[in-house]
Amino acid sequence: MVSEYVGTVISTASSPSPANVDFVVTKGIVHRGQFVEIEHAEGTMLALITNVIKTNKYFERADSVKEFEARGNAIFEQFPTAEWEYIVANTRPLGIFTASGVKRPSTPPSPGTKVRLASTELLRKFYRFDDNGLHLGKVEFHDLDVKLNLTRLLKKHLAVLSISGAGKSYAVSCLIEELLDRKKEHGRIACVVFDPHGEYSSFAEPAKRGYADYSDKTLLVKGNNIRIGVPNLSIRVLASIIPGISLAQRRELSRILGELKKEMRNGSGPFDLARLKQAITEDSDIKSNTKGALLAWLSELESLKLFSKLDLPSIRDLVMPGRLAIIDLSDIIDIKKKQIIVSYIAQKMFSERRRQNIAPFLLIIEEAHQFIPEHASEEQAISREILRTIAREGRKFGASLCLISQRPVQLDTTTLSQCNTKIILRITNPYDLDHVAKSAEAIDKRSLDMITSLQVGEALIIGEAVGYPLFFRVRQRRSMPSKHEITLEEAALQYEESMRKRDEETEALL
Ligand SMILES: Nc1ncnc2c1ncn2[C@@H]1O[C@H](COP(=O)(O)OP(=O)(O)OP(=O)(O)O)[C@@H](O)[C@H]1O
Numbered sequence: 001m002v003s004e005y006v007g008t009v010i011s012t013a014s015s016p017s018p019a020n021v022d023f024v025v026t027k028g029i030v031h032r033g034q035f036v037e038i039e040h041a042e043g044t045m046l047a048l049i050t051n052v053i054k055t056n057k058y059f060e061r062a063d064s065v066k067e068f069e070a071r072g073n074a075i076f077e078q079f080p081t082a083e084w085e086y087i088v089a090n091t092r093p094l095g096i097f098t099a100s101g102v103k104r105p106s107t108p109p110s111p112g113t114k115v116r117l118a119s120t121e122l123l124r125k126f127y128r129f130d131d132n133g134l135h136l137g138k139v140e141f142h143d144l145d146v147k148l149n150l151t152r153l154l155k156k157h158l159a160v161l162s163i164s165g166a167g168k169s170y171a172v173s174c175l176i177e178e179l180l181d182r183k184k185e186h187g188r189i190a191c192v193v194f195d196p197h198g199e200y201s202s203f204a205e206p207a208k209r210g211y212a213d214y215s216d217k218t219l220l221v222k223g224n225n226i227r228i229g230v231p232n233l234s235i236r237v238l239a240s241i242i243p244g245i246s247l248a249q250r251r252e253l254s255r256i257l258g259e260l261k262k263e264m265r266n267g268s269g270p271f272d273l274a275r276l277k278q279a280i281t282e283d284s285d286i287k288s289n290t291k292g293a294l295l296a297w298l299s300e301l302e303s304l305k306l307f308s309k310l311d312l313p314s315i316r317d318l319v320m321p322g323r324l325a326i327i328d329l330s331d332i333i334d335i336k337k338k339q340i341i342v343s344y345i346a347q348k349m350f351s352e353r354r355r356q357n358i359a360p361f362l363l364i365i366e367e368a369h370q371f372i373p374e375h376a377s378e379e380q381a382i383s384r385e386i387l388r389t390i391a392r393e394g395r396k397f398g399a400s401l402c403l404i405s406q407r408p409v410q411l412d413t414t415t416l417s418q419c420n421t422k423i424i425l426r427i428t429n430p431y432d433l434d435h436v437a438k439s440a441e442a443i444d445k446r447s448l449d450m451i452t453s454l455q456v457g458e459a460l461i462i463g464e465a466v467g468y469p470l471f472f473r474v475r476q477r478r479s480m481p482s483k484h485e486i487t488l489e490e491a492a493l494q495y496e497e498s499m500r501k502r503d504e505e506t507e508a509l510l
């Protein structure tokens with residue numbers, strides 16, 4: 001289908017060039033962010049409108065406009081000024097479709113060339129959208145769904161960044177819906193979310209009218225119900241959650257852990273921290289100061305009420321193809337406990353995936369800066385090392401990360417730069433913008449400027465999944481909104497209603 005003519009390439013000092021093509025709008029209205037196609041000696045050039053400027057030569061000279069107005073004669077009454085108004089659009093060429101594929105523009109189109117709105121087919125090809133891909137939104141001004149190929153979006157990890165309230169969790173909810181709705185024949189991966197604020201728990205509830213139901217595909221685990229089986233802890237994992245452990249302490253702990261595991265294999269059953277402490281207390285080979293330190297570390301771990309004889313839930317129950325597991329950490333206040341849970345489950349998922357014991361997965365981490373902080377000591381960043389490892393090596397094993405953060409500056413740069421695709425919603429803080437720009441070479445100055453003016457639900461996607469930066473609008477979610485999405489009015493009403501009920505109950509009791 002040949003699309004509409006909208007203008008003609010003009011000749012100015014800076015246009016047309018391979019980096020810059022201006023055209024005068026001859027028909028209709030064009031918008032910043034819209035795509036156009038321009039005939040070119042090598043094929044068809046696709047370009048993005050980066051600015052739209054109205055000009056009128058009657059108003060070019062400030063002194064004459066002022067003089068006219070001062071005499072009390074409006075200019076437009078004397079001259080046909082309206083007829084002299086015209087619109088120039090600046091565009092940035094993105095690529096040229098040639099017979100042998102898409103190439104980077106190295107020569108400009110000729111002045112005088114007609115400019116048409118880009119066809120959806122051309123855009124779809126340029127961004128390599130996939131009919132069986134993940135439908136996250138729409139390209140604005142073009143009736144085109146953003147459908148991203150699963151592998152290109154997730155294999156080399158994804159980061160979703162913006163200020164608070166710009167729509168990160170909403171966009172990720174759309175991503176989860178797409179993963180849960182995927183057909184088996186297209187390849188289904190498992191999805192696990194670490195959810196510090198309980199923003200995703202609505203996936204586990206039966207849907208109200210008008211919403212899609214995902215409750216039968218969702219497992220919700222409350223943080224306080226999670227247990228880590230002590231026999232499943234390797235000395236490496238155990239040492240990583242006791243960051244201050246010395247070499248001598250580690251050696252003794254490793255030996256005793258080994259002995260207990262051997263006993264278990266010989267039929268004495270799984271053991272817990274109390275049994276480990278008992279074994280240390282009874283061991284006569286450990287020096288007393290090492291013994292004291294180990295017992296103190298283990299008592300501290302015991303007080304977290306997190307360790308037991310068996311894992312609960314088991315990793316295999318968490319990681320299932322086409323299913324979602326939400327690990328709701330909102331009932332845990334202690335950041336160390338949260339980090340230990342993230343660290344343990346992530347380690348376990350990664351090692352089981354390497355052995356092909358579980359399905360390929362996407363591990364979504366909300367508030368990622370809490371778990372992979374940029375500046376924090378080892379003790380305060382227990383989960384950082386394993387998440388760095390998955391970021392570095394996960395793609396070889398089908399272990400993908402989706403990191404979500406409203407504080408990109410506080411997020412580990414090494415890990416962030418391993419996220420080959422980034423979805424960026426509104427960001428206003430210059431430090432955060434700078435940090436994001438540094439971690440993504442594809443992003444240019446003009447795109448950066450546009451990030452600060454995005455509205456809720458508008459996003460820029462850059463990197464592996466699209467090849468070239470693309471602004472798009474996140475689609476409407478199908479699942480029920482998170483309980484955090486209710487208005488302040490609704491929250492106030494709910495509170496007063498609950499108080500009224502409580503008073504009624506108290507009165508009834510009296
Ligand atoms: N694409 C969208 N369409 C419609 N409403 C949206 C969209 N994205 C976000 N919203 C609304 O904006 C509000 C904030 O969205 P969301 O909770 O996803 O923000 P967030 O970036 O995760 O914030 P925080 O960093 O505080 O967690 C919500 O009430 C949500 O309903």
Ligand SMILES: [Mg+2]
Nearest residue numbers: 168169170199
């Ligand atoms: Mg959120």
